[in-house]
Amino acid sequence: MTPTAVRVRRAALELFAERGFHGTGIRQLAERAGVSSASLYHYMGTKEELLVALMTDSLERLVADAQAAVATSSDPVSQLEALVRMHVTAHASRPLDTRVGDHEVEALSEPARAQVVTLRDRYEQLWQEVLAAGLEDGVLRSEHPAVARRALLEMCSGVARWFDPAGPLTLEGLADHYAALACRLLGVSPPTRRGGADICV
Known part of the structure; x- marks a missing residue:
């Protein structure tokens, strides 16, 4: 380019x-x-082709990063932590991508909208698979997994609206804190697991 x-x-x-x-x-x-x-x-x-390119590039990057995050472990809790850290880091560091991706899907005509929604669904499916594996193993708990997934994604995406890199919390610290919040939301109990980067507190 x-x-x-x-x-x-x-x-x-x-x-x-x-x-x-x-x-x-x-x-x-x-x-x-x-x-x-x-x-x-x-x-x-066209202007729409430009919007589609921006949105698909952002979503393809998220899908690739999510696949890499999940591949770091076979443990659903560790995978959840990795997904949360990745999502928070991406959205806090690329807030414009988040704003456009979240609010401009309805501006697209078909089949461009279907192309973008398919990518978004693929990304959310990775989260759903991790939650399903954790629920099956009994290491995660939720009465409504689909609602929990949406709550997690909304919570983590929200950092794009307010995170300030000049503020008191580093991006790494923010990502760790959100990973801990996700663990609590899905019933992962203390004591803390410390065996590398993964930690639920």
Whole structure:
């Protein structure tokens, strides 16, 4: 990807997060990216194609990171902790991706919306599989696993709205704290397990 194409994508991400997809005009996008309106389409295709590219790139990265997180252990509790840490870290460090991904799906027409939703469902399925394995093994507890999964994802995604890297809590500390909260939510009891990076407190 050329530097100009990267600049166009960055400008689109910022504007879609600030103004929404429908609130962002081609002229505004061209001005933010530092290119002419006439040349903009050379780097982005249609505005919807640009939105789809941003959303699919973000979701594909999340799916790959989630698969890598789950692969670090065969223990469902450790896998849960790894997923939470990964999700919190991704959303706190890339808040614009989160804002666009969470709020602009409805702006897409079919089949673009189906493409994005399929990726989102694949990501959530990885979480569901970890929860199901933990429930089957008796190391996690929840009367309503689907509700627990949604609660966890909403809780972890929320850091994109407020985390400040200049604040008193480091990103690593934040991710650890959320992993501990997830453990409590799913009935993982103390005493603390310390045998590496995984810890529920």
